Amino acid sequence: MKSIALFFIGTIVFSIQGLAQADVQKKLQKQLILAEAGAVIEIPEGVFEFTNTLSLEEKKKITIRGKGMNKTKLSFKGQTDGAEGIRVSNCDEIVLEGFSVQDAKGDAIKTMHVNNITFRDVKTEWTGAPGPENGGYGFYPVQCDGVMIDKCEAMGASDAGIYVGQSKNIVVKNSKAYYNVAGIEIENSIHAEVFNNEAYQNTGGVLVFDLPDLVQKKGGDVNVHDNYIHDNNFPNFAPKGNIVASVPTGTGILILAAKGINIFKNKIINNQSVSTGIISYFTTGKPIKDKLYDPYPSAISIYDNQFERQVGRPVSADPLGMIVSKRFKENTPHIIYDGIKNKALLDANGNWTAGNCISIINNTNQSIVNLDASNLFKDMAIVPNEMFNCTNK
Amino acid sequence: MVRIFSIGLLFVILINSSFKTNKPTYPENLSEWGIFEGKMSQLIPKKDLVPYTLNTPLYTDYAEKSRLIRFPKGAKVDYKAQGVLDFPIGTLIVKSFYYSADQRNLGKDIDVMETRLLIHESDGWKAMTYVWNKDQSDAILEIAGDQKQVKFINPQGIAQQVRYVVPNQNQCKGCHNSNDKMMPIGPSVAQMNGDFNYSDGKQNQIAYWKKHGLIKSVPDGNLPKAAVWNDPSTGDLNARARAYLEINCAHCHRIDGPAQTSGLYLTAHETNATALGINKTPVAAGNGSGGNLYDIVPGDANASILLYRMKTKAPGERMPELGRNLVHEEGVALIQQWINEMKINKP
Numbered sequence: 001m002k003s004i005a006l007f008f009i010g011t012i013v014f015s016i017q018g019l020a021q022a023d024v025q026k027k028l029q030k031q032l033i034l035a036e037a038g039a040v041i042e043i044p045e046g047v048f049e050f051t052n053t054l055s056l057e058e059k060k061k062i063t064i065r066g067k068g069m070n071k072t073k074l075s076f077k078g079q080t081d082g083a084e085g086i087r088v089s090n091c092d093e094i095v096l097e098g099f100s101v102q103d104a105k106g107d108a109i110k111t112m113h114v115n116n117i118t119f120r121d122v123k124t125e126w127t128g129a130p131g132p133e134n135g136g137y138g139f140y141p142v143q144c145d146g147v148m149i150d151k152c153e154a155m156g157a158s159d160a161g162i163y164v165g166q167s168k169n170i171v172v173k174n175s176k177a178y179y180n181v182a183g184i185e186i187e188n189s190i191h192a193e194v195f196n197n198e199a200y201q202n203t204g205g206v207l208v209f210d211l212p213d214l215v216q217k218k219g220g221d222v223n224v225h226d227n228y229i230h231d232n233n234f235p236n237f238a239p240k241g242n243i244v245a246s247v248p249t250g251t252g253i254l255i256l257a258a259k260g261i262n263i264f265k266n267k268i269i270n271n272q273s274v275s276t277g278i279i280s281y282f283t284t285g286k287p288i289k290d291k292l293y294d295p296y297p298s299a300i301s302i303y304d305n306q307f308e309r310q311v312g313r314p315v316s317a318d319p320l321g322m323i324v325s326k327r328f329k330e331n332t333p334h335i336i337y338d339g340i341k342n343k344a345l346l347d348a349n350g351n352w353t354a355g356n357c358i359s360i361i362n363n364t365n366q367s368i369v370n371l372d373a374s375n376l377f378k379d380m381a382i383v384p385n386e387m388f389n390c391t392n393k
Numbered sequence: 394m395v396r397i398f399s400i401g402l403l404f405v406i407l408i409n410s411s412f413k414t415n416k417p418t419y420p421e422n423l424s425e426w427g428i429f430e431g432k433m434s435q436l437i438p439k440k441d442l443v444p445y446t447l448n449t450p451l452y453t454d455y456a457e458k459s460r461l462i463r464f465p466k467g468a469k470v471d472y473k474a475q476g477v478l479d480f481p482i483g484t485l486i487v488k489s490f491y492y493s494a495d496q497r498n499l500g501k502d503i504d505v506m507e508t509r510l511l512i513h514e515s516d517g518w519k520a521m522t523y524v525w526n527k528d529q530s531d532a533i534l535e536i537a538g539d540q541k542q543v544k545f546i547n548p549q550g551i552a553q554q555v556r557y558v559v560p561n562q563n564q565c566k567g568c569h570n571s572n573d574k575m576m577p578i579g580p581s582v583a584q585m586n587g588d589f590n591y592s593d594g595k596q597n598q599i600a601y602w603k604k605h606g607l608i609k610s611v612p613d614g615n616l617p618k619a620a621v622w623n624d625p626s627t628g629d630l631n632a633r634a635r636a637y638l639e640i641n642c643a644h645c646h647r648i649d650g651p652a653q654t655s656g657l658y659l660t661a662h663e664t665n666a667t668a669l670g671i672n673k674t675p676v677a678a679g680n681g682s683g684g685n686l687y688d689i690v691p692g693d694a695n696a697s698i699l700l701y702r703m704k705t706k707a708p709g710e711r712m713p714e715l716g717r718n719l720v721h722e723e724g725v726a727l728i729q730q731w732i733n734e735m736k737i738n739k740p
Contacts, residue, residue: 030537033562052538057563058573081540081558083714089566089651090573106679106709112654113573135709136679142654159679166654213656213667214676215648241675241682241698286674289667 011040025050037061043099045071053082060092066099069123069153077103077127084110084140085124088117097121103128107137108157116146126156130179132239134158138180142166143216150174158237159244160185161202164192166216172197181238182207182247183229188214192222198229203236204244204251205229205271208258211243212281212290220260220299229253230269233315246284248273248316257281257295263302268334273314273321275307275334278358283320283338283373296342298356301392306364307334323377324369333367333382335360340374352390360388423508423523423532428461428487434505434529436489443607444591445598447584449622449636452724453490453716454555455547456506457499461487462580464607472610474617475662477581486511486577490557495546504543507559508532511569511577518575520565536562555719564715572649579640583617619661622727634731635661637724641713657688670699671735678702681710694732703728 012035014028031041032054040063054074056062066072076085085104088094088111100123101108108124111117124138138154138161141147147170154161154177161180164170170192176199177183183199185207186192199205206229210219229252238245247254250273255261257280268275281288281295288295311330314321324332337358345356352358360368368388372379420426423433430439438444442461450458464470465483473479480486488509494502505525512519523532524539538561544554560567569575585598599616602608620628622637639661645652646659655676658668667673670688675681675698683701690696702712703725711717 026537026539029561029563033536052558052561053564055561055563055567057566079708080556080718081708081715082564083709087563089563104709105707106681107677112651133680136677136681140677142677159677165677211676213673215653215656239678239680239682240684241686242678243674243676287672289672 011042013042014044024048025052025054029054032056032062032064035059035062039063040065043067043072043074047073047075049075049078050085051076051078051080053079053084053087055082055087055089056091056094057088058090059094062091062093063095063097064099065095065097068098069100069121072099073102074099075102076105079103079105082106084108084135086110088112088114090114092116094118095120099123100125101138102126104135106135107140108135109138110140110142111144112142114141114144114146116148117141117144118148118150119152120148120150121152123153123155124157124161125154126158128156130156130158130234130237132158132237134237136160136242137163138177139163140165141170145169147171153177154183155179157181158239159242160207163187164189166214170194176200177202177205179234181236181244183232185209185244186219186222186224187211188216189219190216190221192219194222194224195226197227199227200229200231201234202232203234203238203249204247204254205232205268206253207244207247207251207256208254208261209243209256210258210281210294211256212288212293212295217292218294219258222258222260223262223264224253225262225264225266227266228269229266229271232271233273236316236318243284243286246318248277248314248318248321250274250315250321252276255279255297255300256284257297259294259297259299261297261300263300264304266305268305269308270310272309272312273316273324273332274336275309276302276305277320277336279336279338279373280340282340283371294342296340296345297358298342298345298352299392300357301359302335303359303361303363307367308365309334323371323380327380328369328382333369334363334365335368337368337370338373339370355392357390357392358388359390359392360385361391419519419521419534421534423534426485426510428463428485428508433531434503434525436491436503436505438487442485442487443602443605444589445580445585446587446589447579447640448587448619448627449584449633449640451578451640451716452721454557454719455496455545455553455721456490456492456557457496457503459487459489459491460579463487469607469609470602472608472612473582475581475583477577477579478608480513480577480580482513482515484513486580492543492545496548497546497550504545505529505532506541506543506557507539509565511575518569518577520562520569520575522559522562522565524559535559538562538564553719558716558718560715567651567715568644568713570644570651578644581617581619583619584640586616586618587621623723630727630731630734634727637727641724645713670697679709680707681705681712683710689732689735691735691737692733694729697732700725700729700732 083106097120126134136159157180160182161177183202252268252271463485491505525532539559620632642659
């Protein structure tokens with residue numbers, strides 16, 4: 001009996017019967033404002049329409065729980081105010097589970113300055129055809145410490161479906177991302193485990209980026225393993241100006257200027273332009289003004305992955321895809337490296353100093369091209385695997 | 394089963410009532426605060442409240458604003474050269490948003506939308522929003538926000554209609570936020586260093602506060618002064634544009650504000666050109682980029698994301714995120730000119 005009573009103490013059931021839609025917004029928002037530590041706010045099965053952001057601010061230990069991602073749907077199709085569907089800021093120990101967020105006008109779920117945010121069985125989606133008018137990010141934890149994304153799905157984001165930026169201690173697992181520009185993106189983030197996910201039919205499957213001019217300058221210690229990253233050939237639909245607009249259509253994994261990255265035991269299949277790319281920020285062609293920014297990728301280990309692609313030219317029409325296509329035609333190599341190295345990390349002979357190398361070993365169907373991008377692709381060539389036979393351990 | 398259910402119901406009720414007892418309770422009605430005298434909707438303050446204005450105010454859908462401040466008895470605020478003044482515990486700031494029926498005749502037939510209170514408690518600033526009722530006899534505390542349709546005639550004589558949005562309590566903090574703490578935005582020395590039409594005549598606000606013992610340690614000589622965004626006699630184009638961006642954008646867009654993740658910092662004292670947006674690529678603009686590559690392209694306002702976001706009405710793209718359903722045409726014109734006249738790479 002006691003346990004039943006305890007259960008009820010923390011649970012606030014959001015009931016909607018007889019409420020007009022405007023009142024639904026007000027009622028749920030009010031519960032989010034008044035919720036006390038330990039509260040579970042339950043949302044029943046059904047489609048609920050909102051016109052403004054639902055926000056949770058300065059709270060501890062709150063759970064917002066629906067009946068499942070395909071049963072409880074929060075629709076923002078008629079949104080007139082607010083820049084995201086759900087926003088969580090300055091909180092601790094927040095759990096979002098068992099609902100979907102549809103058609104938000106900006107980002108679907110943004111969480112900022114949250115310690116320990118869990119997304120479980122949550123779906124973010126734009127229900128129409130993928131296009132640049134869709135919101136940017138599906139899942140958007142930024143400047144959070146402790147991010148768990150488990151059994152989630154993201155569809156239709158015009159930037160990244162599952163995006164984790166400027167955060168620490170991250171797990172993204174058992175999730176699916178499809179029909180986004182970027183399926184999963186880890187940006188300027190530290191200690192991330194990305195595993196058992198499926199990223200497919202995006203423009204790019206999994207991106208690991210370090211970008212300039214941000215508060216959290218540097219990412220690192222990112223492990224991407226045991227994922228199934230396939231058929232990411234959906235034409236890029238990102239609005240111009242966004243960094244992901246330069247991701248080539250047909251990208252499996254793209255590492256941009258990141259350090260301390262391990263990519264292993266992934267199945268990287270039928271990503272027709274770039275199975276895996278390793279590039280510096282220079283190759284994006286964008287200016288660099290941030291003096292504290294390191295634009296080079298280094299300390300990268302790619303091993304025990306399985307690469308496959310169908311015979312055929314790269315599907316990307318952007319400069320990178322075109323250059324590779326022109327040179328290698330039907331048989332594009334799997335791993336594309338722009339060859340731009342941080343000289344500060346090289347020894348007198350031009351070899352990587354300990355712990356900083358780009359190591360590519362023991363992958364099924366491994367083939368590597370060095371673009372020689374800094375010399376305008378002059379010496380672009382398939383390079384022997386031995387050149388990347390090094391270890392960072 | 395019935396028994397379990399009823400116990401559950403009982404606990405839900407208990408939780409609900411604990412909401413009221415655990416938190417400081419604020420009056421349900423604005424009238425209980427004793428801020429106004431006479432007919433409330435005239436917004437005439439009692440004697441212990443000082444009205445004030447800002448040199449360059451935040452734009453909110455062409456609403457007019459009345460600002461009041463009440464100091465705790467005998468308390469003074471310390472002079473501070475930069476940033477919002479550190480008001481003593483017990484200070485109450487009152488801001489009412491209203492529309493004159495015809496803005497060519499300001500103050501006549503006003504329709505008050507909301508009155509926002511910021512009260513400085515011992516554990517920090519608290520925000521409350523009171524939404525005015527239909528007959529304008531009082532305003533009711535509303536934590537979850539609201540919206541109202543309002544019609545007015547603008548200074549050009551054109552009939553306007555706007556869906557005026559009252560923010561919810563969390564959204565207050567979306568702007569009133571410094572290092573995740575609730576903070577006032579407007580009343581700094583630079584913003585208040587200008588004249589106000591008091592009942593006993595027009596006077597400089599800082600001088601008035603000094604004379605009435607409301608501020609201490611004011612240095613001699615010239616004090617910092619923010620330009621009036623639409624008055625060229627108060628500052629050159631750059632000074633006016635920077636003052637406009639500071640009050641309209643920098644509450645979020647600064648290093649300790651909610652938009653710090655963007656790396657775009659629009660305070661008036663920002664000196665890093667990239668942080669100010671010049672040739673800066675966006676971070677998470679999404680469709681808010683409007684297809685443009687950089688926040689500010691010197692000499693080309695129409696290719697600048699910053700101007701696009703001021704001009705678009707689409708939620709999720711427009712800036713500021715809250716309180717702007719109507720484009721601020723005059724503000725857009727100012728920033729457009731500022732960007733177009735910007736020398737390449739030199740703000």
